[in-house]
Amino acid sequence: MMPLEPHDGPVVEAVDVTKRFGATTALSGVTMRIDQGSTHALVGRNGAGKSTLVSLLTGLHRPDGGEIRFAGTAAPPVADRAAWRQRVACVFQRSTIIPSLTVAENLFLNRQAERGPIRWRALRTRADELLAEYAVDVDPGALAGDLDVEQRQLVEIARALSQGARFIILDEPTARLDATGIDRLFERLRGLSAAGVTMLFISHHLQEVYRVCDTVTVLRDARWVLTGPVADVGHDALVAAMTGEAVGLTTVAPRPPVPETAGTALRLAGLTLSGAYEPLDLTVRTGEIVGVTGSGSSGKVSLAETVGGLRKPTAGTIAVGTTDVRPGSVPAALAAGIGLVPQDRHREGLIPLLSVGENATLPIADRLGPAGAIVPGRRRAVAEAFIERYDIRTEGPEAPVGSLSGGNAQKVVLARALSTDPRLLVLINPTAGVDVRSKESLLGAVRTAADAGTGVLMVSDELDDLRHCDRVLVMFHGRVTAELQAGWSDTDVVAAVEGVAA
Incomplete structure (x- = not known):
């Protein structure tokens, strides 16, 4: 260039x-x-x-x-x-x-030809030259969705x-x-x-x-x-x-150890998803926060999505407490006591045309009135309690959820996941794209849930998120390659994520 x-x-x-x-x-x-x-x-x-x-x-x-x-x-x-x-x-x-168009078509969208019909070979040549100029190693004929x-x-x-x-x-x-x-x-x-x-x-x-x-x-x-x-x-x-405040926002108070006698919130036995992760055994105790991290190809997100019901495993079992969970089913995961904060709050976590209150209370709508009918006043009261508890900055329960900032929208997703008082809370990159104070609020709510007995499985790339965990599992190419107890150093985690010795 x-x-x-x-x-x-x-x-x-x-x-x-x-x-x-x-x-x-x-x-x-x-x-x-x-x-x-x-x-x-x-x-x-x-x-x-x-x-x-x-x-x-x-x-x-x-x-x-x-x-x-x-x-x-x-x-x-x-x-x-x-x-x-x-x-x-x-x-x-x-x-x-636009995922359904090729890379070349996306590069020159609405300017595929200066005049007359599109000359596809010339368009691809122009795309090749442009990608080479900026050292972007992508096939211009590939679908952008891939x-x-x-x-x-x-x-x-x-x-x-x-x-x-x-x-x-x-x-x-x-x-x-x-x-x-x-x-x-x-x-x-x-x-x-x-x-x-x-x-x-x-x-x-x-x-x-x-x-x-x-x-x-x-x-x-x-x-x-x-x-x-x-x-x-x-x-x-x-x-x-x-x-506007004096800070020590990255300081994390240590959690007291989870008792050895604590019950089991989650047990995975031989859980496998072909192409994502190999057979995996894992136990999360009641009140324990277990972090999972790794590179983008480690399989960590696929693991959390499997536990949350978004993916169906190739083999293995999932149990919450003593109850086996039907795999690959979000309703079954909810019924078993799993609350999920998905990776993409816009696509998987919120219904943009509904209000803050409607989004926050979706899983418990059947509890907001007799015979499955929703009593508006009851829903509003529950939503107002959530807004106060999770410090959601909004004009009120009737405000459209699309009007919220990223951090407050994520608080709505977390409020909904916790609305059922789940036995297990699964979080995928819970603080991505939110500000410093919202991170503190979100992670504080997670710790409060764990202190009350909820088991937590938290997938995150953020070291500050993982500092709240009792232990951290590191995945590399579909396998758990390290388990770090509280008190780990940044170097320990980064080295394990990159697959090298610290």
Whole structure:
């Protein structure tokens, strides 16, 4: 990739921008300037205003006050989408790649031919050249739906750059990548930055900000709080800017040992899923929190989805307490006392057209009135109790669940999983894409459930999640290769995940 010509002044600016949605002020007088070739972090708690600022920087909304500028020039009209695509592109946490089209068709969507009919061979050649330019090792003739998460993100970045944009917004780009994939992504981002591409990097993982970004801006409660060189802002100062509080948020109080006499919450015997994991035996005791981690190909997510009823195993048995669970059935898992927080809250965890209260009480709807009928007042009372217990920031039980920030939406999913007082709680990456304070709230609720006797099986890539566990199992290529007791070091876990000696 040829380096860009240097540009004097900021590549993009938000100057004193304000945005309101009805009576809600989503941004209030925010200013941010990003220089060419900078990888600029934007951090803040869920609801701080990050998504609203992105909507202004990408032309999805027009500010009610202030101005967006590109290279010192006012942003184009919102309706001029072609002009916006030439200035900025956004790679969202949820992929915009169309799975039923090929990679080449996705790369040149709506511009397959400059004029006349599409010349498919020429289109593939153009795609080959584009992918080679950005070192994306993907077959342009492959169906996009067959790509893994990392490949889809790289295709989206290549597509954005091919449209002329040299300012790219990356929204939680590592949320679904394993450690190796994150390293490869960061290597590519550094190369793009060296070539003059400017990036706005949005992440809740502050260690990533220190790894890949040179400047950071913090928003809190819809207002600008801080902008400065990453090297000059310490971790505690950054978290304090985000929360407005003194911090020790990553400090985890040790749990008392689970008694040897505790009952059994989960027993797996010879559980197998061909192509995902080999025969596996596991016991989780009542009140115990067992973590499972590993790379993206380790089989950890498939294991949790099997226990939760989303996948049917090839062989083996699942028992909750003394009850055998019919495999491959979510209703059977629920009936046996399993609560599940799935990996993708948008696709598997929430029904977007229903309210917060309806989503939170779905598994216990038959308890909210006589003969299976739902008494609205009873459902509202139960939902209000959940909102208070799990600190769900919402206007009320009737608010659409789609109006919630990521962290609060995840709290609704957790509330629903715990609504049945399950004997076993299964969590898959429970804090992915949520802010620091929401992580603390979610994990606090998990610990409270465990203290009350619920067994917990928690699959996570986050070390801070795993610190709450009584022990951590590490999976590698479908097998459990290590079991680490509480007090493990980061080096122990990372080495086991990567399949090397610590």
